[in-house]
Amino acid sequence: MSEYTLSVTTGSMLHAGTFDNLYVTLVGTEGQSGRTQLTGAGLGNDTGKVASFSVNTVFTIGCLLLLQVEKDPFHEYKDEDWFCSSILVRTPEKDEVFFPCYQWLSRGELVVLRGGRATKAFEDMHPRLENQRKQELVQQKLTYKWDKYAEGMAYVLSIKALRRIPTEASFSFSKAAQFAYRQNYAYDELAEKGLRYSTEHWKSFEAMKNVSWFTRSPHLDMVSQLWKNDDFFAYQFLNGVNPYVIRRCSKLPSNFPVSEDLVAPFLDSGTTLEKEMEKGNVFIVDYKIMEALPTTIMAGKPVPLTAALCLLYLTPTKKLMPIAIQLGQTPSKDNLIFLPSDSEVDWLLAKLYVRHVDTLHGEFVSHLHNTHLTAEVFAMATLRNLPKIHPLYKLLIPHHRGTLYVNTMARATLYGPGRNLDNTSLSAEGQLVLFRRTLAQLTYDSLCPHEEIAARGLESVPNFYYRDDSFRLWNVINRFVKAVVSYYYPSDGEVLADLELQEWVNEIFNYGFLGKVSSGFPSSLQTVEELIKFVTMVIFTAAPRHASVNMGQMDFLAWIPNGPLLLHRAPPSVKGNATMDDLLRTLPNKSIGTLAMSLAWFLGKKYEDFVPLGQYPKHFSEPATLRMIEDFQAELSAISETIRARNKELELPYHYLNPKEIENSVTI
Numbered sequence: 001m002s003e004y005t006l007s008v009t010t011g012s013m014l015h016a017g018t019f020d021n022l023y024v025t026l027v028g029t030e031g032q033s034g035r036t037q038l039t040g041a042g043l044g045n046d047t048g049k050v051a052s053f054s055v056n057t058v059f060t061i062g063c064l065l066l067l068q069v070e071k072d073p074f075h076e077y078k079d080e081d082w083f084c085s086s087i088l089v090r091t092p093e094k095d096e097v098f099f100p101c102y103q104w105l106s107r108g109e110l111v112v113l114r115g116g117r118a119t120k121a122f123e124d125m126h127p128r129l130e131n132q133r134k135q136e137l138v139q140q141k142l143t144y145k146w147d148k149y150a151e152g153m154a155y156v157l158s159i160k161a162l163r164r165i166p167t168e169a170s171f172s173f174s175k176a177a178q179f180a181y182r183q184n185y186a187y188d189e190l191a192e193k194g195l196r197y198s199t200e201h202w203k204s205f206e207a208m209k210n211v212s213w214f215t216r217s218p219h220l221d222m223v224s225q226l227w228k229n230d231d232f233f234a235y236q237f238l239n240g241v242n243p244y245v246i247r248r249c250s251k252l253p254s255n256f257p258v259s260e261d262l263v264a265p266f267l268d269s270g271t272t273l274e275k276e277m278e279k280g281n282v283f284i285v286d287y288k289i290m291e292a293l294p295t296t297i298m299a300g301k302p303v304p305l306t307a308a309l310c311l312l313y314l315t316p317t318k319k320l321m322p323i324a325i326q327l328g329q330t331p332s333k334d335n336l337i338f339l340p341s342d343s344e345v346d347w348l349l350a351k352l353y354v355r356h357v358d359t360l361h362g363e364f365v366s367h368l369h370n371t372h373l374t375a376e377v378f379a380m381a382t383l384r385n386l387p388k389i390h391p392l393y394k395l396l397i398p399h400h401r402g403t404l405y406v407n408t409m410a411r412a413t414l415y416g417p418g419r420n421l422d423n424t425s426l427s428a429e430g431q432l433v434l435f436r437r438t439l440a441q442l443t444y445d446s447l448c449p450h451e452e453i454a455a456r457g458l459e460s461v462p463n464f465y466y467r468d469d470s471f472r473l474w475n476v477i478n479r480f481v482k483a484v485v486s487y488y489y490p491s492d493g494e495v496l497a498d499l500e501l502q503e504w505v506n507e508i509f510n511y512g513f514l515g516k517v518s519s520g521f522p523s524s525l526q527t528v529e530e531l532i533k534f535v536t537m538v539i540f541t542a543a544p545r546h547a548s549v550n551m552g553q554m555d556f557l558a559w560i561p562n563g564p565l566l567l568h569r570a571p572p573s574v575k576g577n578a579t580m581d582d583l584l585r586t587l588p589n590k591s592i593g594t595l596a597m598s599l600a601w602f603l604g605k606k607y608e609d610f611v612p613l614g615q616y617p618k619h620f621s622e623p624a625t626l627r628m629i630e631d632f633q634a635e636l637s638a639i640s641e642t643i644r645a646r647n648k649e650l651e652l653p654y655h656y657l658n659p660k661e662i663e664n665s666v667t668i
């Protein structure tokens with residue numbers, strides 16, 4: 001008789017426990033145990049609890065390979081899913097084998113768990129392990145199927161209904177409940193105040209200040225005071241919610257005819273635009289990608305969307321200031337170049353159209369496409385191609401948490417025909433065209449911050465906190481990934497020999513980037529170095545990059561004039577006539593303005609089950625890897641401290657890339 005001791009850990013989230021019974025079967029190299037009941041292992045209403053059980057075998061089962069776990073299909077109480085975190089098995093030889101699970105089990109469900117060291121396929125020496133590995137991937141590929149969302153777009157999860165998403169990929173109960181509460185609360189408050197369906201225009205800026213009784217932030221209050229200021233307008237291109245457009249300008253584009261005379265009053269005395277461009281003090285934001293997009297039809301005609309250009313100057317006091325704005329790509333006498341010396345309303349209107357196009361660009365290009373949809377491709381490829389025992393699965397799965405669910409929810413409610421964002425300037429058709437253009441332009445380098453910042457010529461711009469924090473985070477993530485990957489892949493030959501890994505990369509290339517070689521995304525990986533960079537990019541996209549565009553939405557965009565998703569009137573074609581009332585009538589009306597506000601409220605906030613960057617459920621058992629995770633966490637803490645100290649000196653703290661504020665994955 002041999003005795004195995006099992007420590008069964010139930011998850012610590014809401015409703016993780018169950019009254020049902022469980023059965024386990026230990027599978028070894030020489031045989032398997034009987035199907036053994038663990039009475040009450042689900043621990044009732046207790047969560048986060050560890051329960052111990054014994055499993056006895058008459059004959060030896062040899063070296064322990066697998067653990068089958070079943071949830072009792074016959075218990076008299078109503079069905080309750082059980083979240084099994086992990087099972088630690090102590091063998092008769094006093095060895096400990098850790099089996100991570102981290103999934104919900106429904107009544108009648110059976111899962112086969114693998115424990116012990118992470119392995120690549122060619123390291124599995126027992127036919128039972130080889131077979132289990134293959135079976136797991138067959139099942140995963142049946143569960144997570146690719147779907148062609150639209151021509152020219154990345155593929156997505158084929159499941160359309162949220163309730164059909166496997167529980168392992170769903171939101172937790174607490175998050176789903178909190179999300180629904182916040183959404184309903186926001187909509188109810190707007191309805192209560194007669195704002196939700198009102199097509200009236202705002203009578204004053206003051207009236208926008210008290211839209212929400214409770215959903216406020218000190219940062220948002222500051223934005224409502226600063227939004228008219230030129231320096232704050234420029235600041236947002238570096239440290240706002242869309243720091244991905246501004247670039248150094250060494251030569252004016254031919255379609256932006258800004259003459260020396262025009263901007264001379266806004267430059268330092270004794271210098272010229274030409275000289276300042278040579279010195280690297282001139283910058284540009286150019287929204288060409290937004291040109292001629294189909295827009296929403298209101299009152300029988302399409303609402304305006306201006307593919308603006310804005311020139312900025314870095315003053316000798318190191319302040320970035322806008323010096324010229326053109327609200328369309330084609331120069332003409334009707335396409336005016338607005339200047340800071342124009343009337344207050346004209347200049348404010350010009351900046352408003354830039355904020356409008358920047359907000360749409362930020363949400364659809366930088367946020368939805370370049371983080372949410374891109375991260376979905378990574379998550380799908382991992383779930384389909386890497387078995388749970390694979391070292392890269394263990395490394396990456398925490399960075400895919402919630403991504404498939406939140407994106408399915410976004411497709412059902414946020415973008416596409418008849419969805420919430422269909423009420424913005426971009427019609428559903430316009431959204432599709434923009435997504436296609438974005439993917440056509442997306443490159444591997446553009447998702448790697450050092451290359452991306454260099455390509456925009458922004459290496460030495462002062463007060464560029466997004467860049468500084470991104471570089472810190474990339475470097476620390478890269479060091480961590482290098483340690484883990486080098487441990488499991490001691491040579492380039494092992495990278496080449498890992499066919500699961502190669503298929504993972506190949507699916508990302510083909511389904512995410514449509515097999516386009518010019519994108520620079522690899523279709524295979526040849527070396528350990530290439531693998532390290534690729535995995536770093538995957539984690540960086542899911543965590544810091546998403547945080548940079550998501551977490552500031554509440555602060556910057558919930559103030560309607562700073563984050564307008566629709567403008568009702570076209571830009572002026574002559575200067576000097578517009579009034580402040582014209583500006584108010586240009587802004588989104590009450591229902592559209594407050595819709596954007598409410599989206600910022602419940603999408604741009606932390607949720608209770610927030611997991612910060614670098615905090616992982618235990619997937620690895622190897623002490624060396626666990627030490628690497630601890631080192632990673634220590635480095636992230638040091639970055640947090642650096643950012644906290646820096647922010648103490650700033651009027652507007654930049655905290656979106658503080659590791660404590662970054663979620664591990666795209667999950668909201």
Ligand code: FE2
Nearest residue numbers: 372546550668
């Ligand atoms: Fe997001």
